[in-house]
Amino acid sequence: MKHIEALIADGGNITIGAIYPIECAATAADGHNAVAMIVRRECETLNALLKRLDKAIGTFYADGEAVDEIPDGHPKLLHSWPPKLLQAGRVNYAGSEVMAKRAAASLRR
Numbered sequence: 001m002k003h004i005e006a007l008i009a010d011g012g013n014i015t016i017g018a019i020y021p022i023e024c025a026a027t028a029a030d031g032h033n034a035v036a037m038i039v040r041r042e043c044e045t046l047n048a049l050l051k052r053l054d055k056a057i058g059t060f061y062a063d064g065e066a067v068d069e070i071p072d073g074h075p076k077l078l079h080s081w082p083p084k085l086l087q088a089g090r091v092n093y094a095g096s097e098v099m100a101k102r103a104a105a106s107l108r109r
Contacts, residue, residue: 001050003057007035014053025070026053035060036067
């Protein structure tokens, strides 16, 4: 998974887990922008999800286009999570990990 390795080596990160109401998604960010946001398919293994994420990161490196499978997605992942949660009907996210990540992202600027 050379693209994931390159992203992390350059200071980026990946996240795998639930983004309400999505049961499982995999995301990749380069420190400032979302590179890829993909939704785990029914019966898809984690290994297959990681391979698709790696391919999506490769697509970003090749043509600069972020792959976004999250409904109403926005290329600035960390800054778009709270509105996405609100759109999904989750009202109270103040104490969530989302807000901690958003605050951390704001401090890095």
